[in-house]
Amino acid sequence: MMLTAEEVRHFRHNGYLVVRHAVPDALLKQTRELVQEHWSPADELSEDGQVKLYRMYERDPGRMHALVAHRGIVEPLRDLLGPNIVYVLNRHNQATVNGPGESRPRLHRDVLQWSRGLVTVIVYLEDATVDNGCTRLVPGSQYLPFFGVPQPEGGGTWMDEHAELRDLADQAVPVPVPAGGILVFDSLVFHSVGLNRSTGTRMSVTAGYRSVDELDATPDATREILVTGELIYRGNDRG
Numbered sequence: 001m002m003l004t005a006e007e008v009r010h011f012r013h014n015g016y017l018v019v020r021h022a023v024p025d026a027l028l029k030q031t032r033e034l035v036q037e038h039w040s041p042a043d044e045l046s047e048d049g050q051v052k053l054y055r056m057y058e059r060d061p062g063r064m065h066a067l068v069a070h071r072g073i074v075e076p077l078r079d080l081l082g083p084n085i086v087y088v089l090n091r092h093n094q095a096t097v098n099g100p101g102e103s104r105p106r107l108h109r110d111v112l113q114w115s116r117g118l119v120t121v122i123v124y125l126e127d128a129t130v131d132n133g134c135t136r137l138v139p140g141s142q143y144l145p146f147f148g149v150p151q152p153e154g155g156g157t158w159m160d161e162h163a164e165l166r167d168l169a170d171q172a173v174p175v176p177v178p179a180g181g182i183l184v185f186d187s188l189v190f191h192s193v194g195l196n197r198s199t200g201t202r203m204s205v206t207a208g209y210r211s212v213d214e215l216d217a218t219p220d221a222t223r224e225i226l227v228t229g230e231l232i233y234r235g236n237d238r239g
């Protein structure tokens with residue numbers, strides 16, 4: 001075990017966990033350079049006001065694999081998800097540049113429901129502080145019921161579209177994480193980027209992981225990358 005039983009319980013109960021010093025400086029620098037090669041300050045802003053560069057793995061499989069399969073990330077994930085884990089290419093797989101004053105934060109979930117679960121990992125390439133718009137989240141909100149309404153372009157669920165959830169918006173807490181640290185959360189936790197009141201950027205990579213699906217006999221290699229263990233199949237339809 002890399003995480004303690006208390007940390008695992010914290011993740012399950014509150015829905016998130018911060019792991020400091022997960023990514024070493026050289027890998028952090030290499031990833032920052034990669035993002036800088038693909039980012040232009042003129043890039044269009046996302047719904048919540050950030051520049052988001054999607055399909056990062058496809059843009060540079062070598063450097064992205066080095067990051068998303070790095071043991072500083074995968075080892076804590078093993079304690080949460082078991083020994084067989086895939087990185088998904090079709091949710092997140094993105095670099096984010098949260099620029100000064102740009103964001104219009106909206107709390108949301110990254111997936112619709114728990115039985116098709118996902119874990120979101122945000123790797124901070126620069127310090128994420130209260131001032132420059134660190135991620136905010138509502139602890140324990142992974143246990144709230146299903147709030148469907150799929151978005152037109154896929155993605156999760158916006159809290160502000162559900163009147164029943166309005167009072168919870170005030171319960172979001174900021175989670176500062178120094179560069180090289182990661183925030184791991186149950187993708188059902190309501191969260192958002194924070195407003196950047198500083199003069200600099202807050203650069204990060206957002207990644208989605210899940211356990212290998214023991215009932216999927218034909219994993220789609222074009223949409224998931226094994227990062228540890230093996231692609232097991234345990235369906236009892238094999239005669």
Ligand SMILES: O=C(O)CCC(=O)C(=O)O
Pocket residue numbers: 096110122134135136191192193194204206
């Ligand atoms: O960058 C952040 O702090 C949050 C990003 C996020 O929620 C997302 O990309 O889905």
Ligand SMILES: [Fe+2]
Pocket residue numbers: 108109110191192
């Ligand atoms: Fe999100």
